[in-house]
Amino acid sequence: MKNLKNxxxxxxxxxxxxxxxxLTINAIAMRLDVSNRSIRNDxxxxxxxxxxxxxGIQLFKKPRIGVWLETDEKSQNLLNRxxxxxxxxxSPFSAEDRRFFLIKKLLLSQIPLTMQQLADELFVSRxxxxxxxxxxxxxxxxxxxxxxxxxxxxxxxxxxxxxxRNAMADLLDILKTDQDLEDILQINDGMMESxxxxxxxxxxxxxxxxxxxxxxxxxxxxxxxxxxxxxxEDAFTCLLIHIAISMERIKQNKDIKMESDxxxxxxxxxxxxxxxxxxxxxxxxxHLKIPEAEVGYISLHILGSKMQQGFTIDKxxxxxxxxxxxxxxxxxxxIKLVGIVLxxxxxxxxxxxxxxxxxxxxxxxxxxxxxxLKNPLLDEIKRKYPSIFGAAWSSSVLFEKYYGIKVxxxxxxxxxxxxxxxxxRKKTLTRAVIVCSSGIGTAQLAAVRLEQSISDLKIIEITxxxxxxxxxxxxxxxxxxxxxxxxxxxxxxxxxPLVSDxxxxxxxxxxxxxxxxxxxxxxxxxxxxxxxxxxxLIFPQISLSDSETAIRFxxxxxETHGAVIKGFTQSCLEREKITxxxxxxxxxxxxxxxxxxxxxxxxxxxxxxxxxxxxESVDILFMLAFKFDDSRYVRKFFKRFxxxxxxxxxxxxxxxxxxxxxxxxxxxxxxxxxxxNH
Numbered sequence: 001m002k003n004l005k006n007x008x009x010x011x012x013x014x015x016x017x018x019x020x021x022x023l024t025i026n027a028i029a030m031r032l033d034v035s036n037r038s039i040r041n042d043x044x045x046x047x048x049x050x051x052x053x054x055x056g057i058q059l060f061k062k063p064r065i066g067v068w069l070e071t072d073e074k075s076q077n078l079l080n081r082x083x084x085x086x087x088x089x090x091s092p093f094s095a096e097d098r099r100f101f102l103i104k105k106l107l108l109s110q111i112p113l114t115m116q117q118l119a120d121e122l123f124v125s126r127x128x129x130x131x132x133x134x135x136x137x138x139x140x141x142x143x144x145x146x147x148x149x150x151x152x153x154x155x156x157x158x159x160x161x162x163x164x165r166n167a168m169a170d171l172l173d174i175l176k177t178d179q180d181l182e183d184i185l186q187i188n189d190g191m192m193e194s195x196x197x198x199x200x201x202x203x204x205x206x207x208x209x210x211x212x213x214x215x216x217x218x219x220x221x222x223x224x225x226x227x228x229x230x231x232x233e234d235a236f237t238c239l240l241i242h243i244a245i246s247m248e249r250i251k252q253n254k255d256i257k258m259e260s261d262x263x264x265x266x267x268x269x270x271x272x273x274x275x276x277x278x279x280x281x282x283x284x285x286x287h288l289k290i291p292e293a294e295v296g297y298i299s300l301h302i303l304g305s306k307m308q309q310g311f312t313i314d315k316x317x318x319x320x321x322x323x324x325x326x327x328x329x330x331x332x333x334x335i336k337l338v339g340i341v342l343x344x345x346x347x348x349x350x351x352x353x354x355x356x357x358x359x360x361x362x363x364x365x366x367x368x369x370x371x372x373l374k375n376p377l378l379d380e381i382k383r384k385y386p387s388i389f390g391a392a393w394s395s396s397v398l399f400e401k402y403y404g405i406k407v408x409x410x411x412x413x414x415x416x417x418x419x420x421x422x423x424x425r426k427k428t429l430t431r432a433v434i435v436c437s438s439g440i441g442t443a444q445l446a447a448v449r450l451e452q453s454i455s456d457l458k459i460i461e462i463t464x465x466x467x468x469x470x471x472x473x474x475x476x477x478x479x480x481x482x483x484x485x486x487x488x489x490x491x492x493x494x495x496x497p498l499v500s501d502x503x504x505x506x507x508x509x510x511x512x513x514x515x516x517x518x519x520x521x522x523x524x525x526x527x528x529x530x531x532x533x534x535x536x537l538i539f540p541q542i543s544l545s546d547s548e549t550a551i552r553f554x555x556x557x558x559e560t561h562g563a564v565i566k567g568f569t570q571s572c573l574e575r576e577k578i579t580x581x582x583x584x585x586x587x588x589x590x591x592x593x594x595x596x597x598x599x600x601x602x603x604x605x606x607x608x609x610x611x612x613x614x615x616e617s618v619d620i621l622f623m624l625a626f627k628f629d630d631s632r633y634v635r636k637f638f639k640r641f642x643x644x645x646x647x648x649x650x651x652x653x654x655x656x657x658x659x660x661x662x663x664x665x666x667x668x669x670x671x672x673x674x675x676x677n678h
Contacts, residue, residue, distance in 0.1 A: 008032060009042045009049070016059075017079055022066030038123040043067060054079075098122055099135045100174055106136070106147075107168055108207070110252055112154030142577050143167045161256045162297075162370070165245050172207065172241060195221075196237045204244055211244050212286070219281045227274050234374065235305035235362075242301050243278070246294055247286065258293040266299045275299040304366035324361065330402060331356040334395040338419055341391040341638045344426065352422040359418065367405040375410035379615070382413070385420055386584040387646055392416040393583055394638040397626070400594070408579040409614075429458040433471055435481040436464055436497065443482070449499045450480070454507060480507060532637060533668045537561055537603040538660035547580075547613050548573060551590050554603045554623040561601065563625050568596035572623070580614030585645050586655070588613050591624035600633060601625045604663055606655060620654060640669065 012028060029039045047059045056075030061067050071079055101122065105113060115126040122129065133155065137147050143166055145159030157164065195217065196204075204213055217240060224230055231239065249255065266272050275298035279290040331353055339346040346352055365371070375381075382389050392415040396407040432450075436443035447459045461474055465483055479485065479492045495503035537557055544550045555569025571592035575581070582588040603623040610617035622641070626634055644650050650666055657663045 008034070008038075009046045012039070012042055012046060016067065016069045019068065022060075022062075022068040024066045028067070034123065041123070095132070095135075098124070098128075098132050099139065100171070102129070102132055102136050103139060103167075103171060104207070106155065106157050107164065107171065109156070112148075112150060112156040114154040117154070140167065144577070161249065161254055164254075165242075165249065165256070166370075168207070168245050169238075169241055172204065195233060196240055204241065208244055208248050211248060213240070213244060215285060216240055216243050216247075216282075219278055219285070222281070223274055223278050226277065229274055229302070231302075231305050235301075238371075238374070239298070239301045239305065243282070243298065246290075246297070247282070247288060250288060250290070250294065255291045256293050256297060258296045263293060263296045266296050266303075269299065269303065271302040272296070272299045274302055300365070300369045300371060304362050304369065304371045326402070327357055327360050327364070330364075330398060331360055333398050334415070337395055337398065337635055337638070338391045340635050341394050341642050342387070342419075342423075344423065346419070346422055346426070349422050349425065351425070352418060355418050355421075356415075359414065363411055363414070364399075364403060364405070367399065367407060367411065368403065375413045377417070378410055378413045381416050381420075382409075382584050385416060387642065388420050388423065389413065389416045390583050390642045390645070391638075392419055394642070397634055406575055406578045410579075430456055430478055431458050431460050431476045432478045432480050433461045433463065433474060433476045434459055435468060435471075435479060435483065435485065436462075437483050446480075446482070446495070446497065446499045450504070450507065453504045457507065478507075532600060532602045532633065533604070533664060534561075534601070535660045535664045537563075537601060538663045538667075539603075539605045540657050540660060540663055541606055541608045543608050544611060546611055547576065547588070547618070550605060550607070550611065550621055551576070551623070554590070554605055554621060555592070558601060558603050558623065558625050561603075563599045563601035563603075564592070564596050565598060566596075568592040568625065571596060580616075582613040582616045582618050583645075584616070585620075585651060586610065586616075586618055587620045587622065587645060587651075588618045589622045589624055591626065594627050597625045597627055599625075600627055602637070602667075604654075604667060606657065606663070620651070 011032060015028060015031065016023065025036050025039050025043070029036045032039070043059070043061065047061075050057050050059055054075065056072055057079050058070045059067070060070060069079070102118060105118065105121075115129050118129045119126045133147060140146065140157070140159070143159060143163040145157055145163055145167060148156045148158040150156075159167075196213075201213065204211065220231075220236065220240060220243075246256070272295070275295050278298055279295045282288060283290055332347075334356060335346050335349070335352060389412065393407075393412045395415060396412065399405050399407045434443050434447050434450075436446070443462045443464075447462055450457055451459055460476060461471070463470060468485070471479065471488070476490065479488060479490060481492055481494055482497045484494060485492050493503075493507055495506065539553075539557070542553070544553060551572050552569055555564070555572055558564045559566065559568065569592065572590045575592065576590065580588070581590045602625070603621075605621040605623070607619040607621075610619040612618075624637075626637075644667070654663055654666055657666075
């Protein structure tokens with residue numbers, strides 16, 4: 001069915017629908033700020049669209065007179081409805097739109113594309129396309145795909161088949177559809193019982209319009225039932241996308257390769273039998289030969305799927321007993337490390353341990369074989385729970401230490417969800433004692449205001465300065481006082497007797513932020529290791545253009561300083577291709593492979609202007625050169641690091657510092673500025 005090519009065609013339709021007289025092509029072009037040629041092309045597209053779908057709405061074009069629409073009464077109502085459904089006009093090909101249009105064209109094309117072809121489709125000059133291709137090449141470089149340019153032939157992609165398919169899968173998350181309401185309703189009719197979400201369905205249909213998605217889904221559902229091997233919803237969608245891409249590539253004789261020893265190892269697993277059954281059904285229904293390597297990759301997707309076959313979360317002993325020793329040990333170490341970073345004891349949480357064990361087996365398989373599992377909550381988790389995400393991110397050192405694999409942001413976010421749930425289970429009211437100078441009445445008023453304003457606070461005692469001796473016998477977490485006090489081993493927050501909004505925020509620092517709750521004291525702000533930081537590796541207010549330049553700058557500095565050897569910087573850049581190391585707060589922590597580290601060190605860089613880092617802006621960098629086998633200083637570093645970056649005042653001080661000495665005093669824990677009095 002014919003569809004409108006772009007939003008500009010819709011806008012032309014809206015313009016003509018509102019006019020009672022004809023308009024010249026030049027007049028329309030001036031309104032939309034494009035060339036006459038672009039409008040002529042759009043009008044041809046619009047004419048075909050109306051003839052195929054709405055023959056009662058006629059488009060007339062006459063030289064020297066102009067363009068106009070004519071409709072009968074019935075079709076006029078239809079036109080009015082179309083106008084109501086149309087979105088407001090936006091440039092059909094912004095710079096970003098052009099970039100992903102070019103990526104899609106190049107990924108789907110079996111032959112080189114000329115600059116003129118691409119320029120004509122985008123209604124821009126060849127110079128613009130040439131410039132856009134620089135951004136395209138940068139995006140594709142994350143998949144080790146490059147552009148191959150040949151004079152008189154055009155542009156094509158150069159890269160291995162697995163990376164091209166990975167790029168296709170990720171492109172599905174970015175593509176936006178521009179279907180009209182009627183198309184959407186028709187598509188929905190065909191996917192009423194579908195387990196994949198509507199947006200994924202539309203994106204797949206846009207990329208592979210001839211692929212029988214419903215048929216593939218039926219095959220997968222049947223395999224689940226026959227083998228009693230249920231897939232989680234996100235894993236089901238990932239597998240369906242993988243198979244849809246594979247089928248299209250096989251049709252183009254672009255089958256994937258797999259090392260023979262890896263394929264042999266996979267063939268010994270029960271997941272291979274499930275994959276073989278799926279491949280056999282595809283071959284029978286679609287008359288498409290599925291090579292053994294393709295079956296192997298389907299097996300990998302099943303191995304990397306989130307399943308809970310044979311286990312139930314309410315039988316933790318069963319899960320722990322049947323789990324692999326390596327997975328169980330990794331789960332226990334992750335819990336211990338994250339607990340240290342967050343200053344919370346989570347080692348007695350059986351539900352957390354069993355949940356992680358179930359989660360880690362497919363996670364390790366995904367990471368080991370380079371499979372991606374999208375986490376739709378990634379941005380929300382980073383934004384709403386930066387402390388938990390940061391703590392979960394610190395566990396990536398354990399994956400690298402034990403398995404030699406690098407963890408992606410999506411996987412870190414899944415781990416953070418487990419720890420978020422554990423912290424909710426552990427959450428209790430903070431028990432507080434209020435101390436005032438004399439009048440208990442004033443303290444009573446303060447107590448009422450605090451309990452009304454802070455839901456997690458429980459006042460267990462109100463006393464005057466003359467009767468503070470009784471405090472030592474109480475079970476409390478924090479002292480809230482209107483006068484300075486000393487000699488207590490629990491946090492003391494000094495407030496105004498009338499309790500200002502600032503006082504309330506001050507107290508919340510201890511109870512709303514996981515790492516600054518009950519165990520928050522000066523020890524959490526001690527330096528992690530006296531030799532990790534040195535002033536010679538702190539660079540304030542530097543001007544750099546992009547993330548690669550920043551990584552090379554710090555990597556070279558570490559190498560010059562003798563902390564790393566040649567190869568470290570490149571390993572940092574390779575890691576960024578897998579997943580960027582921005583952690584929120586405008587901070588990134590790039591790091592390289594430990595074989596290149598000669599002396600554990602941290603290099604610090606602040607930028608005079610933020611640079612793009614993945615999907616975020618970054619202006620503070622900590623480059624970590626660590627031997628992750630030495631967990632003593634690694635754990636202490638992350639504990640101190642996340643306590644520090646959660647303190648907005650400290651981060652702001654690092655960001656605005658003009659000299660290395662000032663930053664050194666903060667990062668090395670020499671200058672502690674917090675509001676606890678002892």
